[in-house]
Amino acid sequence: MNNIYMPHLAEIKEVIDESPDTRTFRLKFKDADTAEKFDFKAGQFAEYSAFGDGESTFCIASSPTRKDFIECSFKVYGKVTQALHRLNKGDTIGIRGPYGNWFPLDELKGKNLLFIAGGIGIAPVRCVIDNVLDMRNDFKDLTIICGARSVSDLIYKQEIKEWKARTDIKTIITVDPGGENASWDGEVGFVPAVIEKTAPPSENTAVILCGPPVMIKFTMPVLTKLGFKDEDVYTTLENRMKCGLGKCGRCNIGNVYVCKDGPVFTYAQIKRLPQEF
């Protein structure tokens, strides 16, 4: 029987402590055949199991172009993320997926890209950034604007260092006022204000935007002011999910199922939805 609820088993190959409450797992499928066949696109998500505690939904944070492993990053919030946080290198988790739609990178070829991420929202954005960097010649100018509450809350420090070292991307990192420390050499300020100061011209530029709802709420008017069109701003919605398969009935916003019609939407699409998310 084809059991759509059956996860693949994966071993935690590496645990990276990104911040006091956020971890990244580097995962390898136990079954060689699955490891070979597992294919996804930037923006898709999966259901991760901590057996005994249940499943939780997050994006795949590594790039589909890097095939040896997949990575996920999660912030400790609820029952399952707490259980995942208790696991160590060598332990086994379950993965179901990939599910949902993706960022349409093929359509965005030839454009400038502006990546904007806040907090844990950097996880889906990082997947796209790495994906784009592995096909760098297909895109024009790249700008990353990434914010966190404080220096210690900033995740992907290693990746950020690598992005900053490259001359073919402009990387701007900011922390909220009061979140800086003595050695901080980045920006200080909320993401929308930093965008206003540093964003590239909107001409031929698509935006990939992920972050907490409050950040998105204040970022959108700034982007509009700078001339970015709603159709060119891509973001993800994260609703509570159980199945990820369009059946369990809780992630819908109107007649749109985030797990199947999303998680990637343009801002123009989001504006048309009933405001219930």
Place this chain on the structure above:
Amino acid sequence: MDEKIISKDDLLKICQDIIGKGHTLLTPGMNEYFPVKDVSQINLDASALPAKTSYKSYVFPRSEPVLYYKRSKDDVQLIDINVDGKNIIILGAKPCDTNSISIMRHLFNWDYSDEFFNLREKHFIIIGLMCSHYDEYCFCTSVGSSPVSEKGSDIFLIPLDENNFALRIITEKGKEFIEPYSEYLKTGDESHSKQVTENVKLPEVAFDSKEVYEWLGNNFESPKWEGIGNLCLSCAQCAFVCPVCHCFDIVDEDYSYSEGRRMKNWDGCQFGNFTLHASGHNPRDIQSKRYRQRVNHKFRYYVDKFGEILCTGCGRCSRGCPVSIDIKEIVSNCKD
């Protein structure tokens, strides 16, 4: 149409044979569809109200394991489930129930096929029975069905007199099922059964579902939702008695230190924590939003997705509601 006549005694003989072969025969009682142990329990009464619950739980159980897991020190072993689709014959199903499986089939099969549902459903033989009685909660005629609708039945029965039924063979499955019993079937006359069905009193059409669909599309922010939300207790009994509500939860249950199972359990959109995020954010944080979701899902979203209303008009949700919320009334009055 292939129409036959069968006497009640002969029908019961068939039932006896089915039970004798070890198949499950379900028939509606007052509260639920129950497995028949003795044919004397069978009450083919077209004038009975729908049982308090439908036979949904036989195709989509209230709680079922989707896998078993065993944890050892540094490994996990998963054990898959095999649903053994057993033949289940449902005798005397109301037209408002026979409809239900075909409505849910869309949901369990778009893109991803839920074999837990499919393998059970495949083995159902549904013998519908015309319905001759309705109460103030019934509204099948408002959602495109009727007390004489054959939709979803493999075989459909129409009582001709106290001892005889017209037996209509609707599907191939029904034909295959009844073939071994052809000795009990007499040739029927359609005009006879038509006379019966044409005389069935139909519940009045309470609303035009197309108008409701339009209204819902334009009135997401209507102040009416708040009024309804204030009445509702969030108990979700409406979802649990509904023949087509299908929302579920997936949870792990440990039954020892190292072993457990992953369960798929019925859930309901009226529960406050149904959409609650771990962060504390809840898109449907108040009851009015949850009730709005329920009505919209049934009369608009499902229509958008699958072209069918997610409701059979059985009226169970209203009949059982502890605070007398009547969905028929709400939907009929929404436009005013």
